[in-house]
Every structure is written in C-alpha cells, then in structure tokens.
Amino acid sequence: MSPIVSLRGVTKRFNSGVTALDPIHLDVAKAEFLSLLGPSGCGKTTLLRIIAGLSAPSTGECRLALDSTDRSAPAAGRIGFVFQDPILMPWSTALGNVLLPFRLVGRVGAAERERAAAELSAVGLAGFERAYPRQLSGGMRMRVSIARALVTDPDLLLLDEPFAALDEITRMALNDDLLRLWESRRATVVFVTHSVFESVYLSTRIAVLSSRPGRVVANLAIDLPQPRERALRTNPDYNAICATVSAHLSRAMVTEPS
Amino acid sequence: MRRRTRLWRIAAPIAVGVVLLALWQAIVTVEQIPVYILPGPAAIGAALWTDGPSLLGSLLVTLRITLAALAAAAFLGGAIALVFSLSRILALSLFPYAVILQVTPIVAIAPLIIIWVQQPFLALLVCAWIVAFFPIVSNTTIGLNSAERNLLALFRLYGASRWQTLRYLRLPTALPYFLAGLRISGGLALIGAVVAEFVAGTGGTETGLAFRILEAGYRLAIPRLFAALFLLSATGIVIYLIIDVLSRFALRHWHESAIDEGEE
Ligand SMILES: Nc1ncnc2c1ncn2[C@@H]1O[C@H](COP(=O)(O)OP(=O)(O)OP(=O)(O)O)[C@@H](O)[C@H]1O
Ligand SMILES: [Mg+2]
Numbered sequence: 001m002s003p004i005v006s007l008r009g010v011t012k013r014f015n016s017g018v019t020a021l022d023p024i025h026l027d028v029a030k031a032e033f034l035s036l037l038g039p040s041g042c043g044k045t046t047l048l049r050i051i052a053g054l055s056a057p058s059t060g061e062c063r064l065a066l067d068s069t070d071r072s073a074p075a076a077g078r079i080g081f082v083f084q085d086p087i088l089m090p091w092s093t094a095l096g097n098v099l100l101p102f103r104l105v106g107r108v109g110a111a112e113r114e115r116a117a118a119e120l121s122a123v124g125l126a127g128f129e130r131a132y133p134r135q136l137s138g139g140m141r142m143r144v145s146i147a148r149a150l151v152t153d154p155d156l157l158l159l160d161e162p163f164a165a166l167d168e169i170t171r172m173a174l175n176d177d178l179l180r181l182w183e184s185r186r187a188t189v190v191f192v193t194h195s196v197f198e199s200v201y202l203s204t205r206i207a208v209l210s211s212r213p214g215r216v217v218a219n220l221a222i223d224l225p226q227p228r229e230r231a232l233r234t235n236p237d238y239n240a241i242c243a244t245v246s247a248h249l250s251r252a253m254v255t256e257p258s
Numbered sequence: 259m260r261r262r263t264r265l266w267r268i269a270a271p272i273a274v275g276v277v278l279l280a281l282w283q284a285i286v287t288v289e290q291i292p293v294y295i296l297p298g299p300a301a302i303g304a305a306l307w308t309d310g311p312s313l314l315g316s317l318l319v320t321l322r323i324t325l326a327a328l329a330a331a332a333f334l335g336g337a338i339a340l341v342f343s344l345s346r347i348l349a350l351s352l353f354p355y356a357v358i359l360q361v362t363p364i365v366a367i368a369p370l371i372i373i374w375v376q377q378p379f380l381a382l383l384v385c386a387w388i389v390a391f392f393p394i395v396s397n398t399t400i401g402l403n404s405a406e407r408n409l410l411a412l413f414r415l416y417g418a419s420r421w422q423t424l425r426y427l428r429l430p431t432a433l434p435y436f437l438a439g440l441r442i443s444g445g446l447a448l449i450g451a452v453v454a455e456f457v458a459g460t461g462g463t464e465t466g467l468a469f470r471i472l473e474a475g476y477r478l479a480i481p482r483l484f485a486a487l488f489l490l491s492a493t494g495i496v497i498y499l500i501i502d503v504l505s506r507f508a509l510r511h512w513h514e515s516a517i518d519e520g521e522e
Contacts, residue, residue, distance in 0.1 A: 075417075091430045
C-alpha cells in the first residue's frame, strides 16, 4: 500500500541561516501511529509544518496521498493540526473556536454545533462551551485546540506535543482517548513528543531524530499488542522497549551536528 | 475590593479638583488679582451661568464639526487601513503621503483649505479630519497585520479565502488597535475643529466655540474666555469617556485592556 505521507530527502534551511532538517526520508502508512521523538530544537515542529503544507521544504519533496482524488492539496479539514501552543482566537468562545473549521467551509448549522459540542465533551470540556480562552487554564485551552483538530474527522492528524502542558492523570486519560479515536476512525497520526513512555505506549512506530539539524537516526516498529490498555504500562515488554528507545534517544542527543 | 477601586477612580480625581479650585480661588482673592488677568473659579462660574446658553450654542457648532470629523476619520481611516493591508503596493506608495498630511501643521494649511472648500462647514470638517485620521490609519494598519502566525497557518490549512481570513481573523485582531487609535483621534478631532475655527473665525464664519474664545479675548471678557475653555475641555473629556466605554464594551470578553484588575 502506498504511504499517506512520503518525505523524500526533505531539508529545511531558514533565511536566518539555521539548518533545521538534514535530508529526511520518512514514509507514514495509512492508519499508522508514528511518533517523532527528538531533542528540543531538532526540527520536529518544522517537519510537521512541512507535512501539513504550511512550510515548503528547501530541497526534497513531501507528498501526501490523502483522498482518492489526485489533487496536490488535500481538501480542507482532511488534516488536523494541533500546534505546540493552543493558538485559539481569544475573541471567540471555546465552542466558536472548535466551530472554526466548519465556519471556514461555510457551513455552521445545528448539526455542526452539536458535533463541536460533542468534541468538546470528548476532551472533558462539557459545560465550557461558552467560556472564552482567557477563562480557561493552559491545559483546558490545549484541549480546546485538540477538539478543534478532531472536529472535521481528519484522515491525517498532526500533533505537536499536545499533552506537554497537562498533568499526568489527564495526560494518560487523553492518551487513551487518542488511542480509541485512532482505532475507531482509522486516522493516520504523526505525534511529536518528548516522552519516551508516552511514545511507546501510543505508537506503532517511533522515529528518533538527532539534535539539530534533525535526521532520522532510528526507525523503530513498536511490537506491542493492540489495542493498547492501561495494563501495558506495567508490562515488562513495554518497559524493555522503553529502555531501548531511551538508549536510541540518548545516542541521538549526543550526535554532534556535522 | 472591586467596588473600592471603582469608588477611588471617581472620588480621587474629584478631590484633587476641589482642592485645586479652592486653592485657585484663595490665591486670586488674597492677592486681589484683577479679573481681566486671572479670574477665580467663582467669576468663571458666574460667566458660565450668564453666558452659558449662548456658549452652549457655539459649543454645538464645534461639536458638530468634531463628531463629523471623528466619524469620517473612523470610517475613512479604517477603510484606508484596510486598503493598505490588502495591497502592499498601495500601502508602500501612499503611506508616506499620509505621514506628510499628518506632520504638516494644520494652522498652515487651514487657510488654503478654507479658500478651496467654499462651504464653511465642509472646510472645517476637512481640517479636523486631517488632524484626526492618522492615528486610526496607522494603528489599524498595524492591527490588520498583527494576526498570530499560527492562526494564519490554521486558516490556510482549512482553505480559508482571503475574505474569510480578513473577516474572522484580521478584523478581530485589529479591533483593539483601531479602538486605541479612535481614543487618540477623539481628542485630535476636537483640537482640529478648534484650530480650524480659529483660522476661519477671522474670516467671519459661523460662531463656534473657538471664535467665542477669540472674541472674549479681544473684549477682555476673561471670565467668559475661561468659561468657554472649560466647556471645551469638558467636551474633550466626555468624548474620551464615551470612546472608553465603547471600547471596553466591544472588548469586554477577551482583551486585557478591557478587563478590570479587580476581576482576577
Ligand atoms: N521561522 C523560523 N525562522 C528561523 N529559524 C527557525 C524558524 N522556525 C524554527 N527555526 C529554527 O529551527 C530549529 C528547529 O525548530 P523547531 O521548532 O522545528 O524545533 P522542535 O524540534 O520543534 O523543538 P521543540 O521540541 O523545542 O519544540 C530551531 O533551531 C529554530 O531556531
Ligand atoms: Mg516544537
């Protein structure tokens, strides 16, 4: 099966002269849950932006095969993006923010409102529909932005450290929610995180990136039973894999940029 | 806590005012300063009482010009900013002229405008507008270009049109900037109207408040001059307060500037 995301020799060099990505070769298959793991500043966010088409690679190419149609740009709403910061419109309520994707395709009816409200309650924000972002905590804002990314039922979900600002309990709960979602919708997920445990728990595959300029230094299939359950967190296999991934990550972090 | 702050906000300036007025009256009385040099608050109050009705009529003339100029500055200024934000070429080529118009002293060009624009009301309106429009143009232009980078990216991701990006992102982002510009322009429109009247007044047009000030000066009716000045500043303060209330209301849900400290 042809991959949904295909990165071929993608590099990124900013005008400031910073090289964020060394040639990246990476495929993401349909329905895969891929985690990107790497030190701070290695280019993970840059890579996600390139996949989403928000930033052009300096060299190489990034190809998406999302819908059956063979267009270069995917239809609106096929990609969900959760930025590293919540990025909400402060003048709009939680519900208004989640409705934004619908508003931009020009249909906001009762069905869409219901859908958006359901998505908010799915991230644990029922009752906060009419709250403005400034009335929400950092973690709640982040969850609004997750709801916004999910509301269009995207085929490709790009998540940039979505749970970094959350407490451990909420984080685990949202981990499980994300897994259920992924299982039920068969979406493809690219997930950026700093947490080895989280990435092993969630992913079918982990790509470890080196420190800047980022390069894929390890590409590890995570062979753990599906569906993932809480009990897995104490499973010896799980811990063994976490140790391996940790080792890869520490090696990646000492790699000096060429 | 909150009630207390609000009380202070009103009580403190009033207390300062009362003390200053009392001091002023005391000095004038004790030093026996003649009324044609510096009238005390009592004399000014008396002038305000006797000349009040006729001064109010003149105030209305000035106020009409001021408000018309402010409305024109808000609409045209906002429109110009919008055009600037939509077309970089237009912005680059026209902005310098907006600056030139802004830095040219209005007293210097008011006589020309009064000659060119035959209709007196319109001439004064144009003068006041020239003084008032720039803060709105420059603030709103900055606001329209201040949309959060990642929100812009999000809009792009969802295939937003230029119009949608403007309507749902750039305009709301620009609103606080526009309102901040409006606050400055409110005072400037009044100043512009008065300055233009000063220039035109010698040409003998309708009697706005500025003309009354000139006239009172010529006749050494200094208490009346002060009464007119008082009305002028009171008007400026009221305009400011109205814009302030308006802008707090418009931004009440989300902008830090519109949120009382007491609320946290
Ligand atoms: N718009 C930009 N202009 C110039 N340099 C940039 C820009 N965006 C990112 N960079 C640089 O590219 C490098 C990678 O940035 P990126 O945000 O992709 O890192 P990251 O892996 O997401 O880091 P973190 O885990 O801390 O979020 C950094 O060194 C950063 O300074
Ligand atoms: Mg990042």
